[in-house]
Amino acid sequence: MGEFGIGQPVRRKEDVRLLTGGGQFTDDIDLEAQVYAAFVRSPHANAKILAIDTLAARSMEGVIAVYTGQDLVDAGMGVMVNEANYVNRSGKPMNKPSRRIMPVEQTRFVGECLAMVVADTPEQARDAAEAVEIDYDVLPAIASTARGLDKDAPHVWPEFGENLVVHWEYGDKDDVEAKLAACHTRVKVDLVNNRLIVSPMEPRCAAAEYDTASGALTVYTPSQGGRRLQMMLARGLLKMAPEKVRVISRDTGGGFGIRSKMYPETVMVAFAARTLARPVKWRGDRSETFVSDYHGRDQINVAEMGLDAHGRASVLKVETLLNVGAYLSENGVRLPMEGGGRIIPCMYDIPDFYFSVKPMFTNTICTDTYRGAGRPEANYIMERLMDAGAQALGLSREEIRRRNFITEAQMPYKTHLGFVLDSGDFDGTMQMALDAADWTGFETRRAESATRGNLRGIGLATFIEGAGSRPIEGMRMRFEANGEVTLFAGTYSHGQGHDTVYAQLVNEFLGVDFDKVTLIDGDTATSPETSNGTFGSRSSMVGGIGVKRAAEAIVAKGRKIAAHLLQTDAERVVFEGGVFRAQSSSITLAEVAAASHDAKKMPEGMALGLDESVVYENDVENFPNGAHICELEIDPETGILEILNYVAVDDCGVVLNPFIVHGQVYGGVMQGVGQALTENVVYDADGQLLSASYMDYGMPRAAHMPMIEALFNVVPAKTNELGVKGAGEAGACGAPPAILSAVGDALSRLGVSHIDMPLTPEKVWRAIQEARVVTAA
């Protein structure tokens, strides 16, 4: 409806507050008479804990309490949850260790919380934390994904006799191998999907207060929606009634998947506040978040694809190693199967498929969901294979994709793991990208770069996503007496602009002024009972349609009130553009809303107010997809790589606000650029994290990024009534393979056949030098 409705590039409601210092991040919240927590963290990747001596710390000035893992056991605290339940084909269940909030007998990664100090000031808490003495029996550790399943690798959990969590398989290995052997052409890739530090800019933080009289606990923490955290805290960890636990996130400085998780520090802060009956606050240092926030990715994939002489792929074998870290985080172990697995073999129709996943324990912090959560890895595998196939058969990279795409005529198309792709114009989307990037004119530009001694390459990646996971979510819409609208959501905006987009939807469906809509989220006291939060690019569907359904419920009730006021039957009342009409008479929704608060104007027996709660539920997710093209130049003398042009064409269905969706694309691409070019988590052989600060870890800066040209090929989803497909994670899927494809294009003429992410100048330079040596020999 006009300039504020669906599809309009509306400027964000959130911005003025955040641009003027008015944000309220957790560390900005001070509680009356709060005290401060600091944590004692393990310096060893694997060690028996022989003794923890807290005596000296307890006697220091300002120290209020010191807690160890044993104190939590004694207090009857629960353990961290993991709901995964995979089974080996032999029938043996997965190895599933219990994770205590803080361990008692053994520590299994550097940075693990082993004790907590509470003191009057942050400085006193830190000083006392340093005075906690722990005796360790240091044991050999394993951090490497490549070596984690070696026979001589130390066992993270000796009771299992192996580091393997489970060997999960899909398909018939023997049959697929026989079919591969019979193919005209086979291509194989051996890929490292590098481990990443997620690093939302707001360091992790928690504050909690407990009201002894009512037994109510309030926890402030950055999150991606509080309801799940509330339930975990109440039921599993603190063993309280859920209604006595309130989780509040006012502003959250980025999430990217890892902020949806429960962390030991949050539980400890809540525990201490309850135990001491005093408000307790902790703000993590960035160095603490490097070692204790969940990491992303960390897979090794060996994949093989069989094709016929025309480049038509028919057989695929993928064998994946996944490093889950020392414990099972909430979702980490699921990512190859339920993250990437729902889409693999991605955009391609490949009938025969064998998929093996071996998650393993190592002495590292757990991995878990990070932007894309399994789908970037799956797309990376398929795109590297397609490029390899093109090269093997002398086909162009776009042509081999074209020959293997699932077509619209094949949809709805059931993927191997049982998900159904409803819509997508993969060839058309790719063609848009090829046209926008002037793909066919590239050789002229390559020649121009060559005159300057530089190697220019162009790369293509097509990808598909699965978005809108766990599609059930509540929404409440309430009209105030003054005609303003308040939305209460369990989805939670931590950068995505929900305040703006939901207000656009209210404007679209009800004609209410954009400025008169307020979103309340990030508080379990007001969010709908049924709520999962914001992750997996789900809010456009589950939140957006929640708004739509709530608006419909408002209209349904409003129609009855309007009929009563207009003295007609509700069936005769039509709602359009914010006005109820019946023949020649009419009444605005704002007038109906005002009347709804006046018992004298309401139909008999009808509850006062316009205040409707709905639960949106869908059986299926949605499948955003796209084609990205990257053009870059490499200086062979230094290995320095510069992205010159980047085109992103995305099909994220109906675009609710292109201004905001473009922002999601740019941000996702940047995180993919980071993975491809600069980012890499490095643990040494003893499990010490070497890339533990922004000085040591290559977080992408502004100079790594080009201006991205973002375009849409809008193919509405057929499986939800807004036609939306999630937009948040696509960039992180498209960028790594597009960049690798471009580097492959630039270097393949030198004979460089393989290079792994991240493509640091050193790595690129070495690859070039080695190829030159081989060529010269």
Added chain:
Amino acid sequence: MDIDVKMTVNGKAVSGKVEARTLLVQFIREHLRLTGTHVGCDTTQCGCCVVHVDGVAMKSCTMLAVQAEGKAITTIEGLASADGTLHPMQQAFRDHHGLQCGFCTPGMVMMGVDIANRLPGADEKTVRHQLEGNICRCTGYQGIVEAIMDASAVMNAARS
């Protein structure tokens, strides 16, 4: 041992007692309760804490409060006009979607003003290079770079 400090913050004279080790950012956030200036790291890399000290961008995590004695500090809260009109840099960040979660934003805006002041008419490459000390994880920097270039032009026009 507490030390007395006096400085001007957002045009107002302020004073306080601080420990010698108190950082300027702690003084701003914890003593003055101006929480728009953020702490995003502990190694002077992220730029979330950038303020202006005597008109020059400074990472307030890298300066002691006592070093700001007598100086004029501007934080994100002091950038807009008293009537609420946004500074051209703030307006440009809004117009170009230069922020998503908003955590790096105050530092980015203060750095952007500094870049526009020092290097009027800076090109895209220069702006990107100048942002080396400011990390954003949401925006891909695209809106930030566009905003700084746009606001720089507006500020330049206002000066001439």
